[in-house]
Amino acid sequence: MKRGVYMNKNKVVRLAVVGGGRGGTFSKVLSNLADKAQLVAVCDHDEAVLDRWKDEFPEVRSYDNYERLLDDGQVDAVFLATPLFIHARQAIQALQAGKHVISEVIAITTLDEGWELIETVEKTGLTYMMAENYCFMRPNMMIENMVQHGLFGDLVHVEGGYIHDIRNLTHYPDGKLTWRGNLLKSYRGNTYPTHSLGPVAKWLDLHRNGEDQFESLTTFVSEGLAGQIYYKELFGKEHPGAGPDHWKQGDSAVTLIRTKKGKLITLRYDIQSARPHNMTHYALQGTKGAYLSPRHHNEDPLIWLEGRSPGISSDGSAEWETLWNYADEWEHPLWQSWGSVAEQAGHGGGDFSGFPSAATDCTDSGNTELHMTESYTSTVGWVPSRIADTNSCRTIRRFLEW
Amino acid sequence: MKRGVYMNKNKVVRLAVVGGGRGGTFSKVLSNLADKAQLVAVCDHDEAVLDRWKDEFPEVRSYDNYERLLDDGQVDAVFLATPLFIHARQAIQALQAGKHVISEVIAITTLDEGWELIETVEKTGLTYMMAENYCFMRPNMMIENMVQHGLFGDLVHVEGGYIHDIRNLTHYPDGKLTWRGNLLKSYRGNTYPTHSLGPVAKWLDLHRNGEDQFESLTTFVSEGLAGQIYYKELFGKEHPGAGPDHWKQGDSAVTLIRTKKGKLITLRYDIQSARPHNMTHYALQGTKGAYLSPRHHNEDPLIWLEGRSPGISSDGSAEWETLWNYADEWEHPLWQSWGSVAEQAGHGGGDFSGFPSAATDCTDSGNTELHMTESYTSTVGWVPSRIADTNSCRTIRRFLEW
Structure with a gap:
């Protein structure tokens, strides 16, 4: 060693x-x-x-x-x-x-x-750490803490969405493609799934303690129109990107995953469509409550917990409340320690909050397993792009070996 | 005749x-x-x-x-x-x-x-009409009108969600199952898809003029826990519904559909999970704009249209605005005529608004095709439940015959 x-x-x-x-x-x-x-x-x-x-x-x-x-x-x-x-x-x-x-x-x-x-x-x-910064955003960490303490009961469905028009990052000023442009040109599927998958995989405790893991998945991809429109407007119809067959990727991709324990995961990916960005769409459904992220930066994340939040589910009277009502009680310990510093960093604190954990792990003797399993999550996250073209759906047997 | x-x-x-x-x-x-x-x-x-x-x-x-x-x-x-x-x-x-x-x-x-x-x-x-009332809700009709006038450009992805805990409607007071209870007991999949599919199918103009139709679809279903919990609490552990193998249905189901023209449809269905209801979740992504329904009844539906709404998509400055900003200009003609009456009816006006159209169609000579094709939509909507158990994904060739 x-x-x-x-x-x-x-x-x-x-x-x-x-x-x-x-x-x-x-x-x-x-x-x-x-x-x-x-x-x-x-x-x-x-x-x-x-x-x-x-x-x-x-x-x-x-x-x-x-x-x-x-x-x-x-x-x-x-x-x-x-x-x-x-x-x-x-x-x-x-x-x-x-x-x-x-x-x-x-x-x-x-x-x-x-x-x-x-x-x-x-x-x-x-030590190897995959720095999936979205796992370390404040609401995602608070939800993780509440899940671990059983407030949502057993989870049955989670959602993650990464919706972020970055067509302006796919080319240099002269129209030559950046690596992001080449990603759109050469691959089709959910090719960048970790921001949406990372936090919800932590909530489900996937591929970590060996109790649950992916069982089957599929990715459906829409037609691709946004790239053509953008390149034609910016560089004229002579640019190869203005043609109908230049981009292998479609505008929107949705991945469905079912785990061995029967949990359902829905992931949406769209980095080209014209709209307000939402890089941090998340939702959670458990047997005792639910969580729903904001639609934009002026809204609160919403939560409903059976027996604590207003109303009853089965008679239709249940009402969402803001997640921040639970901040005093359920703020993640890491955020309690570092929150004021993290808020100065990018990506909702995510660019910061992973660092104390990583730095500690590089210096103390201790657990490398945590970060290794996060690299597993990345691995399987990439797989949907490989099967998207056929719209096929199959058990990825390789997962079972892990 | x-x-x-x-x-x-x-x-x-x-x-x-x-x-x-x-x-x-x-x-x-x-x-x-x-x-x-x-x-x-x-x-x-x-x-x-x-x-x-x-x-x-x-x-x-x-x-x-x-x-x-x-x-x-x-x-x-x-x-x-x-x-x-x-x-x-x-x-x-x-x-x-x-x-x-x-x-x-x-x-x-x-x-x-x-x-x-x-x-x-x-x-x-x-004349036969499938009375899919959710097609006739005010925001859904306004969006349909705007889609038909090209305000969103070409559509690439749409979403519909029917999330509505009705466990209290699945049994009589003595614990015997109603037809809704039998639906949960005997079928697995997206068994009630028309409320989520109906409006978005109209936006996509599916199965109507022959230009576009379903090509492939799949439904993934989560494990089922909510029924057991509910029946055990209400009727005790001796009730068959309190056991682990009584209900064929899972708590949440998600269906992905791709059309021949490459449009992507995501449908979510959950009538058991504990949470605030959202029977009317809808979203739309086009090449020139996007739409997003409210998370609950105190929020507005949101819209962003390129060149009209605030900000630019590709530089991250795009901001949603309320759909009602466009009501004067784009209210659906049917709602303009009947809106004040429809608002007194159930399901956001949907229980009313179909009737004038149906009544006219039964009395005037005219187009029966409209309503026939809506029954087609229902047909294919039911199909996912038939293939959910295998999580398989295939082209439903029968669609092509229609």
Whole structure:
């Protein structure tokens, strides 16, 4: 076990950010975690990005080559904020070089990559965390806490939705496709499911204690029109994206999953349609109550709990109340500790709240299983994209081996 | 063609209600339609129900036998407000006796019944209407009007949800099951899909002009816990319903449908789970805008239309606005004519608004195709329940023949 080989004596994790564009947004977060993690290096292939880092953080070492970063013995862990297609390869390389890994989603894009990543984590004994930040948003954590204390009874149905028009992030100013554009061009299905699946998978305690796991799933995809319209308007009808056959992805995808214990999961994914964004649609139905996220940022999350909330279900008198009525009693312990700091970070606190947990896990002896199972969730989350074209529905036997 | 054989000269339809319990709620509606329809008879097997009708409507003839009602030459049309398992049989009998038919949902419960009903309508030339009242609710009609005028562009995804804990309607006071109880006991799947499917099928113009129709569908069903809990609490653990294997139905079912043109439909069905009701969840996504129904009765339906509503989709600034901002411009013509009367009826006006259309159709020469195709929608809506147990997903080839 190489665990902790490069660990600093005072247990502050020396962290390198890989992908300086997006990764830069986390530097503010880290300044609040000085006793747990220290930003010591950055890696990016773009000289202009590195120059900005040098100006802002002159004490941070900069690398334009990933292999040379991994040779830096004064780096304990890497934070991968790179395009999703290279996450798995970079994570495996880092683990092999003795570094702990925090990876942004999606963790892997093929099952083979998934197995290789899992085996590398197990062989090295290092910590790997898939940084699914939406699990760490305040309402999602509060619901998780209430589920664990049985307030909703047994869960039967959960929903997650990631609806977020990012057509303007799919191309460079000259019309060339970014990695997000290539994702739409080359894949069809629910290709980015972890933001919607992550929190509800935690509520269901899936793939963690071995009691429940995916049994069968299907993904249906609509026709794709939004990409054509957008590219035709912006770049003219000569742009390949303005044609009818350029984009493999459709505008909306919906995935249904049934678990071995009979829980039902509905996930919606749409990153092209014209509308107000809703990246954080969630719902939960249990035998003793229900939860429903807001439709937009000016609404409250709603909850109804049998015997506590107003009215009776079976006679039609039940009335929702705001989730915040339960904040004093059921705020997640992690949010109680870090909430005021997390609220300054992005994605509803999610960009922050995972860090204390990850940093603790890299320094203390302890449970790597937690984060490993989150990478499992990512793996199976990716699978729907592989079967969407046929609209087929089958038991993914491989899940049973896990 | 027997059409109009029994028609009254002044074109007022002489209507008989079949099923005096629920059917009685429509008598108020009919009083507002005196120039179009007249309630002349009622049929029920329960003497107590008939006695109440005699007290309240002494001029209405009462029958305790359906065949004798059908022999009444002074009845032009029957309104079937009976348990769903007998709708198709009663409709076919009435048509064969020369009566027009308005049937509550579900219209049919097997494909064989569906074909027999269709053939009987075509042979007799009489009018058959499936009274899917949710199509006639105010916001659903306004959205239909806006869709038809292209305000949402091309539709790509629609949602319908019928979430309505009616466990207290599944049994008599002594614990014996009602027909609703037997539906839960004997069938598994999305067994009552027309309230959620009806309005969105109209928005998509499905199975009407021949341009688009269902291509493939699947239904996933959760485990069933709510029935056991309810029956155990109310009747004790000796009641068969308190046992784990009594109910074939699960608590929540979700159906995915893809049409030939690539439109995606998501339907949710739950009539047992403990929570505030939401019988009218609807959503729509088009290439130029989106619609989202309220979560409860104190919220507005929300709309966003490109170029009209605030903000831009692709830069994240788009903001919902209330649908009622568009009422002056886009109120459905039928609601403009009848809205003030319809608001006094049940189900958000839906219990009323279908009647003027149906009454007109029974008296004027004209289009029976409209209502026939609505019975098609019902037919295919029922199909998911037949395939839910296997979680299988396949093309229902029979749709293609229609």
